[in-house]
Amino acid sequence: MTHEIAVIPGDGIGQEVTPAAVEVLEAIDGVDFDFVEGEAGDAVKEETGDALPEETRELAADADATLFGAAGETAADVILPLRQVVGSFANVRPARSYPGLDAVQPDTDIVFIRENTEGVYKGIESEISEGVTTCTRVITEDASEKIAEYGFSYAKQNSYDDVTIAHKANVMRTTDGLFLDAASAVGEDRDASYDTALMDALAMHLVMNPQDYGVVICPNLAGDMLSDLAAGLVGGLGLLPSANIGEENALFEPVHGSAPDIAGEGIANPSAMILSAAMLLDHLGYDEQGDVVRTAVESVLDSGPRTPDLGGDASTEDVTAAVIDEL
Amino acid sequence: MTHEIAVIPGDGIGQEVTPAAVEVLEAIDGVDFDFVEGEAGDAVKEETGDALPEETRELAADADATLFGAAGETAADVILPLRQVVGSFANVRPARSYPGLDAVQPDTDIVFIRENTEGVYKGIESEISEGVTTCTRVITEDASEKIAEYGFSYAKQNSYDDVTIAHKANVMRTTDGLFLDAASAVGEDRDASYDTALMDALAMHLVMNPQDYGVVICPNLAGDMLSDLAAGLVGGLGLLPSANIGEENALFEPVHGSAPDIAGEGIANPSAMILSAAMLLDHLGYDEQGDVVRTAVESVLDSGPRTPDLGGDASTEDVTAAVIDEL
């Protein structure tokens, strides 16, 4: 079966790491992908006035899955609507430290399951009177249940023993109270073991004892911050893939941005993007192939060529070729 | 001049560390304090149905400054109204690592200046229909300006070169946009140098490179999380003091909670509470005495008796006596 994959490189190093991931997918046995490319980001906004042209939206909507690189200044104008286009309700962000690489906490293996449709991301803001503004944060039982179902299933399928539900229900008693209750009810229904944690205390514990955590189910904005915090623990954004999972559709992107400081030099680390492609493989049912890609990336990280962000002097192409060699 | 100090030990180890801080203040030369004690927390709620009795509110309102220990389950019901009673607009949270103590990042010296009147802490929540809830986050120009004024002044007075304004204005464009604009305008007006940072990216950078940060000016909830994150970097909550600064009044409390697991054993680390008392001294104009207390605590942390949380077997009293010895 041929799958149509929308490929949206975007800006900066997105233009370099996205083709690298496509190359890897093309080198994989047992899959048949049809890649169609679309534009998004600062450059296309400059040209057309629109950071996410209608054609690109349609491409992502119609494809079986989308690979997205990065966008610059227009990041929010690209990724937030793209997540809507693919109906993303779960943003999945694994943060793992790899042996042999410098990390603040070398024993980290946590997957953040971030609610991805509501909270402050609903975009309901007003200027009530001059100098007085509001943002209406929305939390629903349905979305809270759905992300918890996803999180508990993910933990089971991927053999994580620790599930933590993050919240700030001591202050946001109604909204995060609902999130906490709905997510906890899912855990109870499944007879699953889980903990709940105030997200401020959780931020501290994640820094000190990341090895105590496995899957962390979070409201949207809390997941945004906590997953970046964990990126810091494992050595930065260069290694972190992510998935935005919808009912019928999904989008895969590295957690890093367009890195204008090194764009165009051919030295961007393609690992996060290639690991995102591995998540795409899993999502389309090619778990075995996903594992093959992850193992190849790990082996190259361990003893292959390294880009400058990891202290080496290899190019994006060197690393990509080495990963393909290991497949 | 005699200052009236309200003393609210609260629950758990609050009952142990608060008297320790009072002992230290009593041992200081050149100050004249009148201590009046009030009740708050789980225990008084159990008795009276109210976690923060009217007498205690009045005590804090009338005093020149308040020392608060910790509360258990009722923490939010105690500290949020107490902050209102003292008119706290700035929550000041220094996170420093101390030589000789284990820390994830031993080179950390950051002060979070957290807006303390608005954001999601306004408590405006509703159940719009069954299973659909909202929280209205409020950001005003006045409060944003005020916290920035406080933060920039604090940085100057305390010789911090780096000022960072934290925000999430790419998503909360109206509310955090206002916060960012108002706070940046204060920096411009003062010709101060400062950076701005998206709070998710900031969470990552704080973990990886805390030495690059000095004063961080934050919206209320972001400050709650980021300061706890930093507590993780320096070795946990046991060493972190904080101040809640109002126009005419102020409250000082350790960042840690009531620690029910070790309460009653006489082994709680009093450092955070004593350092909070040092902030009280500064606030009342006794900067020199504040420094004396801080130096004493540092010297005891370096080479004096240590409580079990720091790997020692000293009691709260041992540490307190050692600090008083060093004054």
Ligand SMILES: CC(C)[C@H](C(=O)O)[C@@H](O)C(=O)O
């Ligand atoms: C660019 C921004 C809107 C986005 C978010 O807040 O979700 C980013 O931080 C992310 O985490 O993908």
Ligand SMILES: CC(C)[C@H](C(=O)O)[C@@H](O)C(=O)O
């Ligand atoms: C107890 C809670 C309401 C409080 C807060 O969120 O401000 C606490 O986390 C703190 O930081 O002092």
